[in-house]
Amino acid sequence: DADVTQTPRNRITKTGKRIMLECSQTKGHDRMYWYRQDPGLGLRLIYYSFDVKDINKGEISDGYSVSRQAQAKFSLSLESAIPNQTALYFCATSDTTSGSYNEQFFGPGTRLTVL
Amino acid sequence: DQQVKQNSPSLSVQEGRISILNCDYTNSMFDYFLWYKKYPAEGPTFLISISSIKDKNEDGRFTVFLNKSAKHLSLHIVPSQPGDSAVYFCAASPTGTASKLTFGTGTRLQVTL
Numbered sequence: 001d002a003d004v005t006q007t008p009r010n011r012i013t014k015t016g017k018r019i020m021l022e023c024s025q026t027k028g029h030d031r032m033y034w035y036r037q038d039p040g041l042g043l044r045l046i047y048y049s050f051d052v053k054d055i056n057k058g059e060i061s062d063g064y065s066v067s068r069q070a071q072a073k074f075s076l077s078l079e080s081a082i083p084n085q086t087a088l089y090f091c092a093t094s095d096t097t098s099g100s101y102n103e104q105f106f107g108p109g110t111r112l113t114v115l
Numbered sequence: 116d117q118q119v120k121q122n123s124p125s126l127s128v129q130e131g132r133i134s135i136l137n138c139d140y141t142n143s144m145f146d147y148f149l150w151y152k153k154y155p156a157e158g159p160t161f162l163i164s165i166s167s168i169k170d171k172n173e174d175g176r177f178t179v180f181l182n183k184s185a186k187h188l189s190l191h192i193v194p195s196q197p198g199d200s201a202v203y204f205c206a207a208s209p210t211g212t213a214s215k216l217t218f219g220t221g222t223r224l225q226v227t228l
Contacts (some may be wrong), residue, residue: 004158031214035218040124040220041220042119042121042204042218042219042220042221043159043204043206043216043218044218045215045216045217048214048215050214059217090158090159092158094212094213094214096212096214102161102164102212102213103149103161103164103213104161104213104214104216105161106151106158106159106160107158108156108157108158109156109157109158
């Protein structure tokens, strides 16, 4: 079973709709992140959470909100989707509690299309 | 303002030869650097990292070199294999950990037979 899962994997929606992307992890990591990937732009950080009570804006948070429902769950919401939010979205986790700081682990991604 | 730059969008290398992927950064606060590999329809996977206190880190066929004065790092893959064909992202962090990563735009490596 995958350690970081994202649902849905693909979603097509219309302009103005509210949509939620969900991320769950079984790694027991304390930190979670949301990124989006656009062609030619690499991955850009939307929001990150260092624990359940600690939510921080990333580089491109406008138009997005997040909720850390539990240590293992971090959801990303688009309150009113617009076409330029069409992108590939990745959730990631990292662990500082065990003293391991080396890497972030990524989910498989959600491909979102806003018509 | 792109703080982490990968100026080569693509690279083609013959199997068995060396692949060299380059990355430049502008933020002097970055002190931890990572390389990720990404296959189509999958999330990025961690490959290798280096702290700013080192200038080289090696893991099997993969070696990362860091030149702090030039704000430049490179990933060497020797020998290159067809399974190495993927998009490679360079990432940097100012915290000494894999938190708050800033990614480059990626280089697509194709290893040909």
